[in-house]
Amino acid sequence: QKEVEQNSGPLSVPEGAIASLNCTYSDRVSQSFFWYRQYSGKSPELIMSIYSNGDKEDGRFTAQLNKASQYVSLLIRDSQPSDSATYLCAVSGSGNTGKLIFGQGTTLQVKP
């Protein structure tokens, strides 16, 4: 079992729709959770962080965390073609190293 799992997609949504990206993780002691966006050929860019159960909103992005279910999600409202990218879920590793464990990423395609 992978430590962080994501559906590789592609997830295709029409412009203006809500895109929902999901991630599960295996280590119950993980405390920090992040979403990175990666355009093709570019490096990952941090877009959201969440540390406690519930929802965290930032503009069109909402991160959701459920530690009991070991589940993290990212909602993108009013999806734009420029949101087309791979979204990487990252979870803090064991110990206070700051190390992140990444999922394989979900490719999102927003169609005009």
Added chain:
Amino acid sequence: DTGVSQDPRHKITKRGQNVTFRCDPISEHNRLYWYRQTLGQGPEFLTYFQNEAQLEKSRLLSNRFSAERPKGSFSTLEIQRTEQGDSAMYLCASSRRGGAFTTNEKLFFGSGTQLSVL
């Protein structure tokens, strides 16, 4: 401050050659990480430094790989006797360890070095 800087952006080498990559972290960041990413996969952790000390190294990392951060600032990653399987994007990231509240650390990535081994 322009963020994490990596050099070179691209490297093409022949199998068996040695290569070295450089990473300059964000200036106030005391932690530096190296990751490797292949097509269709997420970044895979290689090693990390806190200041000049290398505190963790992936068990998957071959002994052909070595990293240094001699003065706690920039870091180098060397791959000896490269193999075709080493072809990947090598990413450097940095963060600032903030006292006891390490759960709030955020990693920021450089642009990466794309290695192609022929």
